[in-house]
Amino acid sequence: MANRALYRKYRPRTFAEVIGQEHVTAPLIQALKNGKLNHAYLFSGPRGCGKTSSARILARSLNCVNGPTPDPCGVCGSCVALAPDGPGSLDVVEIDAASHGGVDDARDLRERAFFAPVNSRFKVYVIDEAHMVSSQGFNALLKLVEEPPDFVKFVFATTEPDKVLQTIRSRTHHYPFRLIPPSTMVGLLDRICTDEDVTIEKSVLPLVVRAGGGSARDSLSILDQLLAGAGEGGVTYQHAVALLGVTDAGLLDEACSALAADDGAALYGVVDRVVDAGHDPRRFASDLLERLRDLVILATVPDAAGKGLVDAPADQLERMTLVANQLGVATASRMADVVHNGLVEMRGTTSPRLLLELVCARMLLPAADDSQAALLQRLERLERRLAIAGEGGMPAPVPTPVPPQGRTSGESAPQARAPEQAAPVAEPP
Ligand SMILES: Nc1ncnc2c1ncn2[C@@H]1O[C@H](COP(=O)(O)OP(=O)(O)O)[C@@H](O)[C@H]1O
Ligand SMILES: [Mg+2]
Ligand SMILES: [Zn+2]
Missing domain, CATH: 3.40.50.300 (P-loop containing nucleotide triphosphate hydrolases)
Incomplete structure (x- = not known):
């Protein structure tokens, strides 16, 4: 049959x-x-x-x-x-x-x-x-x-x-009738995979749900396609990422950790790899925006995962929560604004990579931006550093220990300056 x-x-x-x-x-x-x-x-x-x-x-x-x-x-x-x-x-x-x-x-x-x-x-x-x-x-x-x-x-x-x-x-x-909420859809897909007796990495299901956009029929078609192309070991995350053309969550993790650590070198490294792997910078930006949305929610709502507001596998949630707390709400939400505006600018541009890099510069550099959101981000940063200094020798959430004098410390790593040099291009005074 x-x-x-x-x-x-x-x-x-x-x-x-x-x-x-x-x-x-x-x-x-x-x-x-x-x-x-x-x-x-x-x-x-x-x-x-x-x-x-x-x-x-x-x-x-x-x-x-x-x-x-x-x-x-x-x-x-x-x-x-x-x-x-x-x-x-x-x-x-x-x-x-x-x-x-x-x-x-x-x-x-x-x-x-x-x-x-x-x-x-x-x-x-x-x-x-x-x-x-x-x-x-x-x-x-x-x-x-x-x-x-x-x-x-x-x-x-x-x-x-x-x-x-x-x-x-x-x-x-x-x-x-309404679109089906992601957590409910994951449940349906999970049951069907069990019924069909297929091996599928748990992290694949949220990808399918997202690509399905709340439609059960579309989600099931995508799942079908993944199952059809699966090898001996079942459906793997790598396989799904490649087929669906989404950004590997690992790259998003890295990008967000780089943002939280104010580490320009690492962030531009991620952009490099996105482009090298042949991914569309726009797609990366929209995936990053979605991730920042999750971070904003994780930083705002205690137990966002338990309430079904953020949907990700447990280990990923742990990493995201950590980064969310490092970033803080004001910073994460300003970054989301920056990416959102960048996405609008990227529409129809001939050099999406360049724009993506400028967007990265704007995210890292609240000083180049006189908006209220940028001021809030700077304030949040200051408060955080004061708090860290106050705790006396507690490990800072950034990789390089930061003296209370502030942000110039990042310059000890020479590459970290890259975004600052790019800044005047991004936002002419
Ligand atoms: N709410 C739902 N619960 C479970 N499965 C659903 C649901 N909605 C759609 N499906 C799946 O999608 C298929 C198509 O659904 P259908 O009822 O024809 O959608 P619609 O008429 O709203 O376009 C169903 O056969 C079923 O597999
Ligand atoms: Mg119908
Ligand atoms: Zn009957």
Whole structure:
């Protein structure tokens, strides 16, 4: 048998299996329990987050012999027919409005809707991509959606609820689906990897989740591709980094440690390696921005990892927390601003590497910048150094011990001056 795509193989069968959409599934489950059913539903939200799956689950829940029930039995004729890998039922009609959204299709549907279901309780019309129904089509459906026969239910699914005719929308119960949070998605991928019995390095999953952008379908496709290309040892971090074109977390670690240590030589060394490895400096900058975001949060929120605000493997979190504390909130957030602005400038530039280096200079040199954020960074630095001096001989969080007089000490390492020399180019006075 040909391999089925993961996102088809792992289509949820019950509302309990639809992850990250509890705000939608909980009230639906309750409504099914209470028998408080509406005749039309609107499922909206980004692609790949469970709308079509939930529409099918709703149809299955409505038509189970024990139904309407939030826990379809899974063994009755209707449940078997409407299972994700089942043959389907005559009474549950899925219409793809992208290809069948015209007025003729709508009239056709309107006529058929009045025939009683063949062998189920309800006739369920799932109208997918509902925003593609033409306005004439919607008008032809209006009366039916307003007052359908008792045995007819509608589920409209769409990424663009605003394009669904207001008069139709107002006759539906609207359930907005959302992007799936990263920690929830990691859980799903992890379960699927276990089910599939594949070896995959734990650090790969956050990469997949990030590349999937909150869509379960996209995340599963990416995972599929990684699994397809995996060798004997399973999916390794290196393999995933190469395939997804993301920056190796090791390089980001180094860049951030260099920033925290005010070590220009190390920072420019990282840039060098990024470019040598053939990576796009823009990609590096946007990955660095994301990392700085994590650092800001780690420095601001105690137990950010436990609260699910920052998602990374334990050893990496440890390194990041250390760096976050070395940097401090003001510094990390000013650096994030600098990178963010740099990214805007990088758009369309012919020499992204040069810009990346200038961005590095600006991050290292709050003195070259008279903004309030830069002043805060300098203040934070001073306070930190005073505190260190006050602790009398405690090891400083920077590699070179720093005397209380301040920042000139870095100059003992000659390379560390590089960013300072670059500074006037970056920010002409
Ligand atoms: N909330 C979710 N929980 C679990 N899997 C999901 C979820 N959303 C999407 N998927 C996965 O993605 C596939 C496509 O989902 P689908 O319901 O068709 O998305 P949509 O209709 O919102 O574009 C499903 O078969 C399933 O594998
Ligand atoms: Mg869909
Ligand atoms: Zn059943």
